[in-house]
Amino acid sequence: MGSKKKKSSKKKQHSAPKEEKEDQVDYGATVDAFFPGDDSSAHAEEEDVPVEKGDDDDNDKQGDEGTDEIEDDKKNDEPSDDDEEEEDDDESLEEEEEKTANQTASSLVMMDSEEPCSFDLRNLTAVNSHPLHHESLYKNKNDSESASKKKKKKKQQEIPAEDEKLTINNAAQVLNEEYLLQKATEGCTQLIHALWQLPTERSDAGPMVHLPTYDKIPIPRVLPPPPPKAETKWEKFAKERGIPLNKEKRSRKVWDEATDTWKFRHGYDKANAKDNNWPIMEVGGTDDPYEDPWQKQRDAKFARTEDNRQNQMKNQERAGVLPKGAARKVLKSRTESRKAGREGGGNAGLPVGVPVDMTENKLRGQASTLAALKATQKSTASMGRFDKPVEGEPERKFPVSKKKRKYMAESSTGKTSGKGEQERAAKVLQTVLHGGGVETEKARKKGKLAKGVTAYDYEYDDGSNKALFQKKKGRGGIGKNKKMTKKRIK
């Protein structure tokens, strides 16, 4: 390494202007840098790092050393670093190298002409918040041309060039990629320097750096954070008294003595369950011999579950999840229904599905009966549309769907459509005039008219059955096959 050092210093001087080969820039980490051997050379290492940038450059060009042997994690991240940085710059690395060779490790972080960046090392980001140098950012198209041509065109272009700087999409103005690349390079080198400042440790792959655990540039939340959970009564008490809560300490499974297996602590088939449901239960000392022990067990279980339920609901009430008084109401209804079931009689004796208002010996009343009638009328497959009405039944109303309703054309544009409307109106008028008036309408709606009065009610055969005059049978007969009356014959 030492010899190389000498080599590199010589080579550097030769290779001073090399602006063309920026893409081969190596940001410092090669195999040679990472075989420290002794800690004494750590300092030298740091010095080597910037130096070897130039070294590697030269070596690449000469093909002596490959930068293929990449063993540092950071090196792998470097291509993404380029993308993350804000500005690209085309500053020649060689300048930097020359300077850094004369500087110590600590002052190698930045050069005087460089703009200091801020870092978010966890996200491997270097942020250069200094404004761009506008003049060097844009260059005229003609800058690339030869000097002679420039002189000729200078007069022509002097005035428009200044104006053109203001416009963005103008063809004469081109973004100076070199300036951007220079800025990017600056930022990148600074980032690498900063990364080296972090605590390192050795590993098989080479020196590993511990990135900080915090994001300096935090990504903001999409949604607001969840509100803090309200404390339960027990939690509050425990906090006061200093009792540990044991929230995560209990294991899910417990050793069951009886079956010598691991069983769940709670729930179905739980561990160490007290199995009291034997067909024969002995009467203990204090127990009343006439008491039902199974009922007693069930009651005890119910009481326990109700207590638990009550406590849960009360905690929720306190938290505001449930309205105040909900717990009391629920539990009251539960105990009442349990009691009613116990006692029997009344509704408790009914099978499921019987409407409740039929249970007591009350008369239904007209409104209730009508409502029941409407419900039964609707409860057919076609919602009561095609059922034959019974005598005396009021007219059925069917809900009109807004979607399917088709109105006639709003404006009768042609003569024909206008006439059509007139004809329709005339027809309606005929039915009105010869129909009997308002009273019969009302009577019809109420169902008072005897059925069979109008042709709608009967299936009346007046001899004009289609089948009698239909010339063709089946689907062939459908169409304009009409009975040839005297009127039509004419």
Next chain:
Amino acid sequence: MRPLTEEETKTVFLKLSEYIGKNVERMINRSDERHCFRLIKDRCYYISESVMKASTSISRDSLLHVGTCLGKFTKSGKFRLHITSLEYLAQYAKYKVWVKPSSEMSFLYGNNVTKNGLARITENTPQFAGVVVFSMSSNIPLGFGVAAQSTDHCQTLDPMGNVVLHQADIGEYLRGLEEDIF
């Protein structure tokens, strides 16, 4: 704005026929220009074809009224005649009642026509028939209503008895009794 459905047309014609009887046909088939019935929201309008065609070019939100408003449909589907239809009712009225000048004002304020104020009445007016009220002094239609008694019974009425039950009068234009008429 849309044309009336069959059901709606029937209701309107029924109502009109109570006042003008067969003359509804004259409303449908007119000699000068064809007229049609149109519905805006729940009001029925009687307009000429040309007016109707012109009104189709106006957007629904900005179109308030067209032509003559005959009346409006209530929520339960019944049709109520408004005073604005008086023009046609008066033209084709079947049963007419003439009111004395002294009790004209009373009718115009919304009171029923009593026997005192009755000047003339057409013959054979059935009870509860639709009736158009005219002024005796000048043959101007004042409004319409329902005949409380048939013509024969009117003669045997006591002076304070109702002859015509008031339904609408032209005084409503000034009184603005029902806010949603106009």
